[in-house]
Amino acid sequence: MIREDFKEILRLVRPGSRVLDVGCGEGVLLDLLTREKQVDGRGLEISAAGVAACMSRGLSVVQGDADQDLDHFPDRTFDYAVLSQTLQATRRPRHVLDELLRIADRAVVSFPNFGHWRVRWSLLHRGRMPETEALPLPWWATPNIHLCTLADFLALTEDLGVRIDACAAFAGNGPARQIDPTKAIENWRAESCLFLLSRNPPPAMAEPPAPSGDLFDG
Amino acid sequence: MAELDFAGPVLTEGGTWRFPPHQPLRLDSGAQLENLEIAYRTWGELNADGTNAILICHALTGDQHVAGTHPISGKPGWWTRLVGPGRPIDPAKHFIICSNVVGGCMGSTGPASINPATGKAYGLTFPVITIADMVRGQAMLVEALGVDTLLAVVGGSMGGMQVQQWAADYPDKLFSAVIVASASRHSAQNIAFHEVGRQAIMADPDWKAGAYAEGKSRPEKGLAVARMAAHITYLSEPALQRKFGRELQRDGLSWGFDADFQVESYLRHQGASFVDRFDANSYLYITRAMDYFDLAAAHGGVLAQAFAGARHVRFCVLSFTSDWLYPTAENRHIVRALTAAGCRAAFVEIESDKGHDAFLLDEPVMDAALQGFLGSVERERGLSR
Numbered sequence: 001m002i003r004e005d006f007k008e009i010l011r012l013v014r015p016g017s018r019v020l021d022v023g024c025g026e027g028v029l030l031d032l033l034t035r036e037k038q039v040d041g042r043g044l045e046i047s048a049a050g051v052a053a054c055m056s057r058g059l060s061v062v063q064g065d066a067d068q069d070l071d072h073f074p075d076r077t078f079d080y081a082v083l084s085q086t087l088q089a090t091r092r093p094r095h096v097l098d099e100l101l102r103i104a105d106r107a108v109v110s111f112p113n114f115g116h117w118r119v120r121w122s123l124l125h126r127g128r129m130p131e132t133e134a135l136p137l138p139w140w141a142t143p144n145i146h147l148c149t150l151a152d153f154l155a156l157t158e159d160l161g162v163r164i165d166a167c168a169a170f171a172g173n174g175p176a177r178q179i180d181p182t183k184a185i186e187n188w189r190a191e192s193c194l195f196l197l198s199r200n201p202p203p204a205m206a207e208p209p210a211p212s213g214d215l216f217d218g
Numbered sequence: 219m220a221e222l223d224f225a226g227p228v229l230t231e232g233g234t235w236r237f238p239p240h241q242p243l244r245l246d247s248g249a250q251l252e253n254l255e256i257a258y259r260t261w262g263e264l265n266a267d268g269t270n271a272i273l274i275c276h277a278l279t280g281d282q283h284v285a286g287t288h289p290i291s292g293k294p295g296w297w298t299r300l301v302g303p304g305r306p307i308d309p310a311k312h313f314i315i316c317s318n319v320v321g322g323c324m325g326s327t328g329p330a331s332i333n334p335a336t337g338k339a340y341g342l343t344f345p346v347i348t349i350a351d352m353v354r355g356q357a358m359l360v361e362a363l364g365v366d367t368l369l370a371v372v373g374g375s376m377g378g379m380q381v382q383q384w385a386a387d388y389p390d391k392l393f394s395a396v397i398v399a400s401a402s403r404h405s406a407q408n409i410a411f412h413e414v415g416r417q418a419i420m421a422d423p424d425w426k427a428g429a430y431a432e433g434k435s436r437p438e439k440g441l442a443v444a445r446m447a448a449h450i451t452y453l454s455e456p457a458l459q460r461k462f463g464r465e466l467q468r469d470g471l472s473w474g475f476d477a478d479f480q481v482e483s484y485l486r487h488q489g490a491s492f493v494d495r496f497d498a499n500s501y502l503y504i505t506r507a508m509d510y511f512d513l514a515a516a517h518g519g520v521l522a523q524a525f526a527g528a529r530h531v532r533f534c535v536l537s538f539t540s541d542w543l544y545p546t547a548e549n550r551h552i553v554r555a556l557t558a559a560g561c562r563a564a565f566v567e568i569e570s571d572k573g574h575d576a577f578l579l580d581e582p583v584m585d586a587a588l589q590g591f592l593g594s595v596e597r598e599r600g601l602s603r
Binding site: 042048051052054055056057058059060061062063064069072073074077 | 568
């Protein structure tokens with residue numbers, strides 16, 4: 001049984017590409033990508049047990065964390081950097097996102113949407129921190145320290161000059177639904193969302209890397 | 219044991235390989251070693267494609283007897299956990315090579331060997347050697363054994379330094395590399411502990427400025443003290459405490475300087491048994507080689523540069539939480555350099571309270587990690603059925 005967000009990532013990633021999975025756990029996604037898409041996959045994982053499991057699958061995974069260890073990768077080492085349900089648990093999400101798009105041409109980022117109606121309902125009606133399918137743990141046990149809504153994330157991508165190439169929403173165990181993330185209703189409906197991001201303009205058309213928006217910078 | 223000619227690479231279970239005449243080993247110091255001999259052992263057979271050879275590099279006081287039974291101590295080889303039938307490195311699948319380092323004392327040319335120019339033991343006239351010199355000798359041996367590319371080169375501690383040196387100097391001869399509990403350079407503390415050991419040897423009157431070979435006695439006391447000091451660095455404080463605590467050898471204190479405490483008795487035993495199998499001058503030379511090791515220094519001070527030619531090599535780096543001799547930070551430093559160089563690296567820090575020695579001991583997670591890594595390397599190399 002393949003997770004719905006993994007199915008979506010499998011669909012998005014081009015065969016034979018170089019992929020870094022940040023927070024790859026026991027390597028389930030990397031294994032899938034290697035077998036189904038023949039990618040050249042690498043992983044970064046914080047837990048020793050996860051890395052050991054990856055090694056026994058034959059995956060090249062380094063023990064480390066997204067906050068510190070992305071800095072050591074050279075620019076554009078990968079075609080894709082995947083950060084699945086991890087951004088909200090990093091200490092410096094903005095930096096991490098920036099780094100993902102430095103070391104890879106495209107980033108696949110998914111996170112639980114704090115703007116989902118159940119979350120809002122829990123806060124508004126019960127005055128309690130939400131415990132939902134996407135956010136199952138109580139506030140005192142959750143690793144999530146930087147939760148955001150879909151709208152918050154959009155604002156960050158704009159701020160970083162990042163382009164959105166695709167966006168999908170998930171609710172319950174249902175399949176991915178392609179959405180227009182700028183529509184306000186999606187911020188209510190999406191329990192979690194997944195973005196395919198690239199630098200603006202996309203790297204395929206811009207060699208060498210494009211200058212930033214500032215005329216005097218670059 | 220059989221001897222090998224340069225011309226005829228015969229696969230035997232080992233022996234002593236002699237460098238071809240008039241082909242000295244050129245050393246980093248600028249000196250040359252004539253008539254070099256390298257003692258080695260092999261297990262298994264090289265396959266028809268020549269793709270299943272694994273070189274194992276030994277640590278400071280290790281030797282070529284990585285598996286099987288040690289001819290002097292009668293004990294099992296030093297890495298039988300990992301090397302042997304049904305183990306991650308298996309003679310049924312792999313052609314396994316392990317050689318005694320240049321400067322060693324288990325059959326390879328070292329300070330205890332006879333200098334052909336004088337007919338006497340080298341002693342301190344033996345040239346100072348480096349990790350790169352050791353690897354240069356190994357590369358010649360591997361070639362003489364008919365091996366073009368190594369499926370893996372594997373080593374812990376000083377063995378891991380040799381693995382890094384292989385990746386820097388002979389990347390095209392490597393398919394994968396395993397570095398366990400090692401460092402890319404010796405720290406001040408590493409050098410300091412080695413210096414204590416060397417001073418202990420040199421303070422022994424029987425050392426005789428290294429020329430003890432002609433005399434009747436060897437600097438056994440000094441070498442034993444060197445081993446005792448070093449042995450503490452291979453363990454961890456919690457492991458020592460758990461094993462010995464303040465337990466006494468006998469009931470009550472001796473009110474003297476006998477080995478009252480079990481930990482004293484243990485260390486004395488470690489020292490005394492070590493001198494039976496190790497040469498004091500070899501200890502000086504090999505510790506020096508480790509102190510001189512600084513892989514980045516030879517590559518513009520940038521470690522990643524050392525690995526620039528090894529992008530096709532698959533690396534596996536392992537460290538242990540309680541290893542304070544070559545701590546995780548040093549191993550992670552290697553991993554970051556590999557990452558920066560664009561190499562494919564796997565790295566995990568293994569939970570253990572056994573200190574640096576953990577790499578030689580019962581660590582199932584290490585076994586599993588290595589089994590998994592080598593298994594995937596074999597698949598990629600087209601070896602697995």
